[in-house]
Amino acid sequence: MNLSPRFWPIFFEVYEHLPRQGPGTRASTAKALKMCRGLPSAPAICDLGCGIGAQTLDLAELTSGTITAIDLHAPFIQNLQTKVERRGLADRVKAQVGDMSQPDFPPGAFDLIWSEGALYNIAIREALHVCRGLLRPGGYLAFTDAVWRKANPPPAIKAGFDQDYPTMGRVQDVLGTIVETGFELVGHFTLPDEAWWTNFYTPMEERIEELCAQYAQDDEATAICNQLAEEPRLHRQYGAYYAYEFFVTRWTGACA
Numbered sequence: 023m024n025l026s027p028r029f030w031p032i033f034f035e036v037y038e039h040l041p042r043q044g045p046g047t048r049a050s051t052a053k054a055l056k057m058c059r060g061l062p063s064a065p066a067i068c069d070l071g072c073g074i075g076a077q078t079l080d081l082a083e084l085t086s087g088t089i090t091a092i093d094l095h096a097p098f099i100q101n102l103q104t105k106v107e108r109r110g111l112a113d114r115v116k117a118q119v120g121d122m123s124q125p126d127f128p129p130g131a132f133d134l135i136w137s138e139g140a141l142y143n144i145a146i147r148e149a150l151h152v153c154r155g156l157l158r159p160g161g162y163l164a165f166t167d168a169v170w171r172k173a174n175p176p177p178a179i180k181a182g183f184d185q186d187y188p189t190m191g192r193v194q195d196v197l198g199t200i201v202e203t204g205f206e207l208v209g210h211f212t213l214p215d216e217a218w219w220t221n222f223y224t225p226m227e228e229r230i231e232e233l234c235a236q237y238a239q240d241d242e243a244t245a246i247c248n249q250l251a252e253e254p255r256l257h258r259q260y261g262a263y264y265a266y267e268f269f270v271t272r273w274t275g276a277c278a
């Protein structure tokens with residue numbers, strides 16, 4: 023589909039104002055972290071595709087570790103950096119613009135890699151290869167990913183995902199990729215429905231409404247706002263067909 027040149031600026035006018043840039047909850051982050059048993063007392067953590075850092079800040083509170091958080095979109099990183107400074111976390115949390123497909127860190131630099139809703143951007147298999155190179159043997163990788171929950175999704179929802187995430191699979195497909203890339207599965211669980219709404223789709227719908235009012239005289243911007251409003255609307259209607267799954271894995275150190 024050909025996107026208007028105004029699509030991305032308006033997309034970011036929405037997403038930069040949200041508490042999170044994808045589904046998630048602090049409780050899910052805490053649950054996944056608890057599954058990473060035997061981490062050092064102050065683990066070296068990397069958060070890939072951190073957005074404005076909702077889970078980065080949760081990890082900073084839930085551990086005594088150091089966290090390097092990277093994202094491609096500079097305004098997200100500036101937003102996180104401001105919060106890090108305000109909360110006095112600058113000695114433990116470093117936010118930097120970076121591309122997770124070409125991370126600029128030494129091999130084995132991290133005890134734990136975290137990524138909520140972001141690895142799919144570079145394809146899960148490729149992302150697991152990248153993470154392997156960054157983890158010390160025995161280190162953990164915890165990530166969330168969208169998965170199909172039912173076969174034969176209705177065309178409206180299938181078309182939406184075909185555009186954003188054409189290779190999206192089922193839980194079993196991701197588990198297969200985890201094992202094939204030399205990770206062992208520690209566990210996995212489905213994010214609750216609340217993870218989609220409280221800090222993501224509810225504020226998104228509110229923000230889109232604000233922008234619709236602001237752009238009331240601007241047909242092109244209004245059409246883009248309506249396009250963005252489709253995602254939460256479709257989730258309300260077809261959310262049973264797909265889920266966000268948290269996968270907690272461990273790098274065995276074996277080459278795969």
Ligand SMILES: C[S@@+](CC[C@H](N)C(=O)[O-])C[C@H]1O[C@@H](n2cnc3c(N)ncnc32)[C@H](O)[C@@H]1O
Binds near residue numbers: 041044045093095
């Ligand atoms: C769905 S959002 C999730 C953000 C955040 N983890 C959260 O759950 O709120 C995906 C994030 O990945 C970032 N991203 C996409 N491709 C990336 C890449 N190659 N390297 C780093 N970040 C990337 C986007 O800018 C976006 O912030």
